[in-house]
Amino acid sequence: MSLSPAWLDELRARTTLSAIIAPSVKLMKAGREFKACCPFHNEKTPSFTVNDEKGFYHCFGCGAHGDAIRFLTDHRGLPFMDAVKELAGKAGIDVPAADPRDREKAERAAGLHDVMAAAQRWFAEQLAGIDGAEARSYLANRGIDAKAIERFGIGFAPDSRGKLKAALSGVGEDKLVDTGMLIRPEEADKPTYDRFRGRVMIPIRDQRGRVIAFGGRILGPGEPKYLNSPDTPLFDKGRTLYNIDRAGPASRQAHRLLVVEGYMDVIALDRAGITEVVAPNGTAVTEAQLERMWRLDPAPICCFDGDSAGQKAAIRAALRALPHLGPDRTLRFVALPAGQDPDDLVRAGGHAAVEALLGEPVPLVDRLWRHEVEAAPLDTPEARAGLKARLLDHTQAIADPSVRQLYRDEWLRRFDELVRPQREARSLYPRREWTKKGGRFQPPAPPTLDATRSLAKTGVEPPVARALLQGFLLYPEALHDHVEELAHLSLADSKSAALRDRLVELAMSAESLDREGLATILANDAAGLDVRRGAMAFSFTRANSDPAVASSDLAAALELASARLEIDVALAEATRRLGETFSEEAFVEQQRLFQAKARYNDRLASLASNE
Incomplete structure (x- = not known):
């Protein structure tokens, strides 16, 4: 079988190379690398390094060198394909699948790096010549001097359909087409022609510094402004980062990695x-590009333009x-001044201006929070529910359970602080009104009958309410973390509400609660309510569940029930307004x-199905 490069x-x-080597070699962390005694020769002083x-x-010491595949073939003696299959399984x-055409494709790709290197040299010659x-x-006006031109290998493609084709005729048309340097028309009787014409040419290199593609910036008017090489056997734009070859070593020294929008920003x-600094190749950042960034830095800083398009990116x-x-x-984020890109910032203030901006990057959790809060006014219940x-x-999009829970807790805390005045205004038991009498915390006097009836219309359904109460009875350690949310919850059933109030009072009074102690305290306080009867089944309604799973599910169910009430209130208000005066906007909001x-009902049902 032949596998493509x-x-x-x-x-x-x-x-991750260290993960492949570690089971058979004792690795020691040394900065951003690992050191060990070489497994290929006997030595007492470590001279074997692993760079992930x-x-x-x-x-x-002995000169042994290679990648993960080479280690498995040389150290463990695996055949090449067995090594590949083992690594593929881990990844x-x-x-x-075996394909007879793969060998031909691999053979054709073998010399393509030489073709791209020759093209880059020719473009550089054209930039230095009369046509350039x-x-x-243009480059001088952008502040790009001769040293930068040499560092980045910048060149120029003359405005001609055949100059590159003629200059590199010795490598053959097929290879020039395979690298994307020539375009072959669909009509068989028409000749191939140069893809890049009248453009400043910026080489795109792989991590090993080999030219694999080009980005061309047009001179003067015309579209597209930037033209990339097409995907080829060497180049997949969604998996490649511009400047990765230079940014890798630099990020190790600087202990950071910056992500900008385009070549000129780099x-x-x-x-x-x-x-x-790296940049995607004219596309939104992809998952594959994120993986490559994280291999260099666990928290890259996204430094996108200050305009609307940049912030959307x-x-x-x-x-x-x-x-x-x-x-x-x-990820972390910095916002450039409105309307500016990195080039503008460098021109205005140089290195100091950039460093001042980079000094306080915004964490991802804060950037998304700000985006959602600023998305629309929050002056209605519907908007806050949204x-x-x-x-x-x-x-819910976050796969890691611990990170998901922490993001959820953080955003709900901020949301609670944001809407607390509105919530307390309509809550049966605003926390600021709780008092301490005789050593016990007590909620305020019961509301009027009309207020109770009003809230009961949107109270949590008894099966869900009883399940939540059963959860806190069985896993009372969760009470301290969620007492405010539980206290604010409107319960349609008066007996459930009475038990809830007692649980809240105990949570505010006691430093710690356990299942047996809570059962003893509440033996005569539950007003004859058996919360197990008629309760929905969840992991937290069973006494023998894993406590961590039960507590997590309990928190999720409480949040879903609370959010459903928020939506119910907003829905009732939207329906009322729609009944008074019909409008398309009100109708769309009601349907949303x-x-x-x-969706919340489905999530709650899904949580119950895991029981």
């Missing part, structure tokens, strides 16, 4: 002495990252709330 590069990118960022190991990717005068003027920051990156967040991977629903939807209510 692109597929093998993807396998290496998804493999670059994906290779090296022994300064969760499928090995391509306009391109040199070059502008390099002009200010900041080299640990920041939010897209945040949302794309959510499912993959973990204890050692997140904010809460969006925040909870974002938390109906859908939100259905």
Whole structure:
């Protein structure tokens, strides 16, 4: 079987080399690398290093060098394909099925790096020649001097359909087409022609510094402004980061990684002495690009333009990252001044201005919170319910359970602080009105009958209410974390409400509660209510559940019940307004709330189905 270079590069990118070597070699952390005594020769002083960022190991004693595949073949003696299959299984990717065409494709790709290197040299020659005068003027106006041109290998493609084709005729048309340098028309009788014409040419390199594609910036008017190489056997734009070859070593020294929108932003920051910078290739940040960033830095800083498009790109990156967040991977954000890009910032204030901006990056949790809070006015119950629903939807996207729970807790705390005045205004038991009498915390006097009837219409259904109460009786350690939310919950059943009040009072009075002690205290306080009868079944309604799972499910069910009430109130108000004066806007809002209510019902049912 023949595997493509692109597929093998993807396998290496998804493999953490130290995890492959550690089971058979004792590794010691040394900065951002690992050291060990070499497994390929006898030594007492460690000279064997493992670099996860670059994906290779090296022994300064015997010269052993290679990647994860090479380690399995040389150290464990596995055949090449067995090593590949083992790594693919660990990485969760499928090995391509055997295809006779794979060998031909691999052979054709073998010399493509040489073709791209030759093209880059030719473009550089054109920039320095007579035809490159306009391109040199453009670069000078952008502040890109001769040293930057050389560092980044910038060149120029003349405005001609055949100059590159003629200059590189010796490599053959097929390879030029395979690399995307020539376009082959669908009509068989028409000749191939140069893809890039009249553009400043910016080489795109892989992590090993080899040219694999180009980005071309048009001179003068015309579309597209930037033109990338197409996907080729060497280049997959969704898996490649511009400047990754230079940013990798630089990020190790700077202990950070910056992410900007485009090539010129990278070059502008390099002009200010900041080299640990990468950019996607004309697309929104992809999952594969995030993986490559996190291999260099656990918390890259997204530094996008200050205009509307730039801030939308920041939010897209945040949302794309959510499912993959973990204890050692997140994103941070800085917002450039309105209307400015990194080039403007460098021109205005140089290195100091950039560093001042980068000094206080905003965590992802804060950036998404601000985005959602600023999305619309929060002057109606419907709007506040919508904010809460969006925040909870974002938390559900996070796969890591501990991070998901912490994001949920943090956003709900902020939401509670934001809407507390409105909530307390309509709450049966505002916390600020709780008093302490005879050593016991007590809620205020019961509300009027009319107020009770009004709230009962949207109270939590008895089966759910009884399940929640049963959960807190069985797992009272959760009471302290959720006492406010429980106290604010409107319960349609008066007996359930009375038991809830007693639980809240005990939680406020006692430092700790346990299941047996709580049962003893409440033996005569439950007013004859058996909460087990008629209660929905959840993990937290069973005494023998895993306490961690039960507590987590209890918190989730309480939040779902609370959010459903928020939506019910908003829905009742929207329906009332719609009945008074019909409008399309009111109707759409009512239907949206109906859908939100259905989603919360489905989530609660799903939580119960896990019982």
